[in-house]
Amino acid sequence: MAARRNLPKPTDAASSPVSMADLARELGVSMTTISRALSDHHSIGPATKQAVLKLAKKLNYQPNHLAAALRKGKSKLLGVIVPYIEGRFFASVVHGIETAASKAGYSVIICQSSEDVAQERKNVETLLSAQVAGILVSVSRNTLDFRHFEKVRKHGVPLVFFDRILEGDNVNAVVLNDRGGANQATRHLLEQGCRRVAHLAGPLHLNIYKNRRQGYLDALESFGIAPDESLIMDCDMTLESGAACMAQLLELPNPPDAVFSAGDSAILGALQLLKSRGIRVPQDVALAGFSNEALTSVAEPMLTSVDQRCEEMGQAAFRLFKDLVDAEGTAFSQRQVVLQPQLFVRASSLRTGPA
Amino acid sequence: MAARRNLPKPTDAASSPVSMADLARELGVSMTTISRALSDHHSIGPATKQAVLKLAKKLNYQPNHLAAALRKGKSKLLGVIVPYIEGRFFASVVHGIETAASKAGYSVIICQSSEDVAQERKNVETLLSAQVAGILVSVSRNTLDFRHFEKVRKHGVPLVFFDRILEGDNVNAVVLNDRGGANQATRHLLEQGCRRVAHLAGPLHLNIYKNRRQGYLDALESFGIAPDESLIMDCDMTLESGAACMAQLLELPNPPDAVFSAGDSAILGALQLLKSRGIRVPQDVALAGFSNEALTSVAEPMLTSVDQRCEEMGQAAFRLFKDLVDAEGTAFSQRQVVLQPQLFVRASSLRTGPA
DNA sequence: TTGTAAGCGTTATCAG
DNA sequence: CTGATAACGCTTACAA
Numbered sequence: 001m002a003a004r005r006n007l008p009k010p011t012d013a014a015s016s017p018v019s020m021a022d023l024a025r026e027l028g029v030s031m032t033t034i035s036r037a038l039s040d041h042h043s044i045g046p047a048t049k050q051a052v053l054k055l056a057k058k059l060n061y062q063p064n065h066l067a068a069a070l071r072k073g074k075s076k077l078l079g080v081i082v083p084y085i086e087g088r089f090f091a092s093v094v095h096g097i098e099t100a101a102s103k104a105g106y107s108v109i110i111c112q113s114s115e116d117v118a119q120e121r122k123n124v125e126t127l128l129s130a131q132v133a134g135i136l137v138s139v140s141r142n143t144l145d146f147r148h149f150e151k152v153r154k155h156g157v158p159l160v161f162f163d164r165i166l167e168g169d170n171v172n173a174v175v176l177n178d179r180g181g182a183n184q185a186t187r188h189l190l191e192q193g194c195r196r197v198a199h200l201a202g203p204l205h206l207n208i209y210k211n212r213r214q215g216y217l218d219a220l221e222s223f224g225i226a227p228d229e230s231l232i233m234d235c236d237m238t239l240e241s242g243a244a245c246m247a248q249l250l251e252l253p254n255p256p257d258a259v260f261s262a263g264d265s266a267i268l269g270a271l272q273l274l275k276s277r278g279i280r281v282p283q284d285v286a287l288a289g290f291s292n293e294a295l296t297s298v299a300e301p302m303l304t305s306v307d308q309r310c311e312e313m314g315q316a317a318f319r320l321f322k323d324l325v326d327a328e329g330t331a332f333s334q335r336q337v338v339l340q341p342q343l344f345v346r347a348s349s350l351r352t353g354p355a
Numbered sequence: 356m357a358a359r360r361n362l363p364k365p366t367d368a369a370s371s372p373v374s375m376a377d378l379a380r381e382l383g384v385s386m387t388t389i390s391r392a393l394s395d396h397h398s399i400g401p402a403t404k405q406a407v408l409k410l411a412k413k414l415n416y417q418p419n420h421l422a423a424a425l426r427k428g429k430s431k432l433l434g435v436i437v438p439y440i441e442g443r444f445f446a447s448v449v450h451g452i453e454t455a456a457s458k459a460g461y462s463v464i465i466c467q468s469s470e471d472v473a474q475e476r477k478n479v480e481t482l483l484s485a486q487v488a489g490i491l492v493s494v495s496r497n498t499l500d501f502r503h504f505e506k507v508r509k510h511g512v513p514l515v516f517f518d519r520i521l522e523g524d525n526v527n528a529v530v531l532n533d534r535g536g537a538n539q540a541t542r543h544l545l546e547q548g549c550r551r552v553a554h555l556a557g558p559l560h561l562n563i564y565k566n567r568r569q570g571y572l573d574a575l576e577s578f579g580i581a582p583d584e585s586l587i588m589d590c591d592m593t594l595e596s597g598a599a600c601m602a603q604l605l606e607l608p609n610p611p612d613a614v615f616s617a618g619d620s621a622i623l624g625a626l627q628l629l630k631s632r633g634i635r636v637p638q639d640v641a642l643a644g645f646s647n648e649a650l651t652s653v654a655e656p657m658l659t660s661v662d663q664r665c666e667e668m669g670q671a672a673f674r675l676f677k678d679l680v681d682a683e684g685t686a687f688s689q690r691q692v693v694l695q696p697q698l699f700v701r702a703s704s705l706r707t708g709p710a
Numbered sequence: 711t712t713g714t715a716a717g718c719g720t721t722a723t724c725a726g
Numbered sequence: 727c728t729g730a731t732a733a734c735g736c737t738t739a740c741a742a
Binding site for chain 2: 017060062063064065066067069070075077084085086087088091092094095098099102107108109110111112125126127128129130131151154155268294295298299300
């Protein structure tokens, strides 16, 4: 018994949805009254209001947001454009955005640019056509200009950038203090007694990698160490690339005693290469990465890394959008929110003995 | 020079968006003509059509999908409900869905149920109110009935389940052959010569875990091995839980020589516990997990695992939805798509010596 | 090939 | 406190 629990009753093919007009007819009042009852307007008798709400529940009334949005000229849809959604970082940021947004009654439409400006342009068009209330975007790797975002502003749609932004443009943005985080990580390595700290740098046209590199340089300077160009490697931040860079670093006449990478995959590649050569981590070479990916706690030794506060970033981005909406008309120009990263120190950088 | 690249020209506050009516007025034709030109209708002179398109481009006309959807009664919005979006699995599935959807001209609205039926119910309401063309859902952990999905069908909105579905209900769904995958993994362990294979089982009210357990039992049976209840552990699939289960298994008078876990985090926990006790993997205990998470390639030894074809699942789910839309009216009842998982054999289960 | 007009489900304005 | 009516931007019979 109890074999088939909640099977659909056979007798219901898509019955036409019930509208406000239906409620009005049924109750013998005007649509205006229905609208007011449903939207909690003040000019409405408590009795009628209750009656409306009751009937709405009974008939399973489902408001049509499209119609409302069309009429009001503003939807409760929020557009989000990310390079891709796989991988911890963007998934977490989107998680943060969605959570904050839905609390405020917004639904989020997600678009992937696949690291391609052309697609990003299409995404913008799509979102504008969907009449979104705002757009949150982290630009693709090869986005070099702002033309397609001009259109967004022309339509009067609030625009917020997060994480990856275009340098030199004054826009609303939420970013991580990448420079500070990199500085912190590098200082930590220096404090462990390392003196030849190498850096795996990402593509420098992206603000995030440029800033991480700068933070690395800052730390060296504060320790009075002159930067050595041969210790700064161009790296595309993949596992393979990290290993290749590490191999190259080991070829140097005077190889590094520590490596700070602008990303975690690359530092893992470096770790694997070191282990394959029998070089001890952290005793011979100490390591630190950036992003605090899950893999940092799985690697052996566990990897020191800078956490990016992904979820906070999502929340902050939404809040900034909301501020823009609420400040409608109030002419305030640009807002930047800067989040403070947090260094997670793990075994890969902790030298047990003295410096 | 070239300091400020693409700064907004100071002279443009949200100019009101241009509509079809504007184009019509400007060109001195009717809105019908505009509509036809824009929607590539056949009854339209090539000359007028070109003129319209040119003007549209010039005036930066942006179609209003909301209005079109309202009129047509069908939007190009697709609703997706997942328990959460962080973590590899759902992020990848969503990636697959979004990629397929956007190719077909749909935008996807993402909702998280946070593993909570109440929230899931709200999500359904939200999506219906947004007039989505369809809903794709992977149910939350504590979803036990279908009432809130009845409403979806009543509205005539195509509904597709993926991965997590409710057993016993006949619905459109895309699932993994979890049973087959588990069978494959367990057989592999048996073929390596293991004879006491333990199983870390997930919450059994979820189809996926129930099926994985069954696949495990199938494999034992095909090897003529009677299942030993003391080797089957209830596990909530976390790292900690996996370690705890492993510890318990080691207490047995006759401990296992292999473990198949229904999830990767748990098997990693088991691995860490074994290593901490100096027990060799795979020589003393061979390990295999499920999901093929990124961490499986980072662990040492690397972990054997069953890949879930996340992205294919997303694509398949979208395709199933599309089929439903295209078959509008055609009364075909339920469709199930079953994807074949793939076993990735790695060091954690490969015994070098003979059995 | 083109135009007219009605209507999708709301909300807002103005009268009662 | 309530009601009639216009309007949001677009599609689509139907008519010319």
